[in-house]
Amino acid sequence: MSDALALATLIAAGGPLAPRRALLEAAGNARAALRDPSLWSASGVSGAQAAALRRPDATMLDAVSRWLAAPGHRLLAFNDPDYPPALRHAASPPLALCVAGDPALLWRPAIAVVGSRGPTPAGREHAAEFARAFARAGFVVGSGLAAGIDAAAHAATLAVDGGTVAVLGTGPDVVYPRSNTELHRRIAEAGALVTEHLPGTGPRREHFPSRNRLLAALCLGTVVVEAAERSGAMITARLAADAGREVFALPGSIRNPLARGCHRLIRDGATLVQSPEDVIEQLGAAAAEEAAAHRRELDRPAPAADEWTASNDAAMPGSDHEVLWKVLGFDPTDMDQLIERTGLTPSRLSSMLLVMELEGRVAQQHGRFFRVA
Structure with a gap:
């Protein structure tokens, strides 16, 4: 069973959310969570939930599998790096999100x-x-x-x-x-x-x-x-x-x-x-605060302004910021191209671009990004 289908099994088990979230965090991923029943009771999983984890509904798994096969469809676990931090830090966040699109x-x-x-x-x-x-x-x-x-x-x-x-x-x-x-x-x-x-x-x-x-x-x-x-x-x-x-x-x-x-x-x-x-x-101020929170979420401070100049690329050799700055030009570039060129995840790339926008280094037009400094 793939990790996505294992995650769907956790979602479909129903019942209280906190035990399933604790199980996912303790195991690290959904497949590991299903493979280790000893973690179930330790996480507070109920008898009904355990029964559902042992015998997932085949119709549900087929529907999820067919949906995930389409382009642009993702199932994001609570502990996935791309899971939005605004929800992760909210009260009782969902165990996972189905996302179609960007x-x-x-x-x-x-x-x-x-x-x-x-x-x-x-x-x-x-x-x-x-x-x-x-x-x-x-x-x-x-x-x-x-x-x-x-x-x-x-x-x-x-x-x-x-x-x-x-x-x-x-x-x-x-x-x-x-x-x-x-x-x-x-x-x-x-x-x-x-x-x-x-x-x-x-x-x-x-x-x-x-x-x-x-x-x-x-x-x-x-x-x-x-x-x-x-x-x-x-x-x-x-x-x-x-x-x-x-x-x-x-x-x-x-x-x-x-x-x-x-x-x-x-x-x-x-x-x-x-x-x-x-x-x-x-x-406006809340957006700036959110950018700062994203910096903390990514556990990497934003570089100083002079580190984002073309003449000072060497200031952060090998860093994600250097990679992104090098592939950004003065011609608008869409997210898919930037993801392909940098190899960064959508969440990290989006957060870095947001910081650059708020500091006046980057602008966007119709969903495409370009340098302005």
Whole structure:
């Protein structure tokens, strides 16, 4: 059994998450975890979980195997180097993530744009306007691929070649709602679909609050465009606040029932915003802090500014920074080419580029990177 299928077996075992996470950490990888039953009881694995680990469901394994065979599909374990640190350090992180698309987007500073499934025309326009501005400012736009505000934010981001992440409450191969079939495909090709659920998992009511929790944790801030007082967007905003993330809300007409949720958030302390620049300005410092956290995550300090000049390449002979700087030119280069040229993992490469962007050494245009100094 491959490590990916062993990991799927751990996920499918169900039950309390903490014992399975402890087992994975103790064993080092999923195959080792399944091979050593002595670790199961030591990690707190229950009898029902142990039975599931001994006899994994063949239909599940076949579905996972077929999904993983497609290009751009990955199953990231909690202890995988490419697992996004924003989730790894969150409360009760998922054991693993199914990712279709570019996993490096999960390491970049992101802003969630959420709201009603049945927005007003103005609400849909506002979602698109804010998403476009965030993408052009270099932020990834996150949402939940629901109808309405979510779909408008994803589509607007793709229209300007920005990075967008859709956090799903289903398996990565299940489109919900069906009206988003084409958008689901486009995000898999040009952005990233991410979920803690295995392929073949259909929509279930209990999955969507956990979907909202992941979205809130992945993003530096959450912007609520339109929302009823009881809605998924309000849950996402509350979870973001609980996680210490920034919450923003757009005000609306007192006669619009979809503005009531936003007004409540503002009364409860969310930041009232009237333009995308209000959000971008406030999250700039958080993006810089995230870059510093990524440096620590990678356990390598960023080089001094003069070490990133072409004339001083020898300052860090053989380092990853030197390798990346040498392959970067003044012509835009996409991530796939940089990964191929440097041999770096997507997570490490993305984090290094983020640091260089924030320090003004590198810029990006339509997902391609180039030197500016």
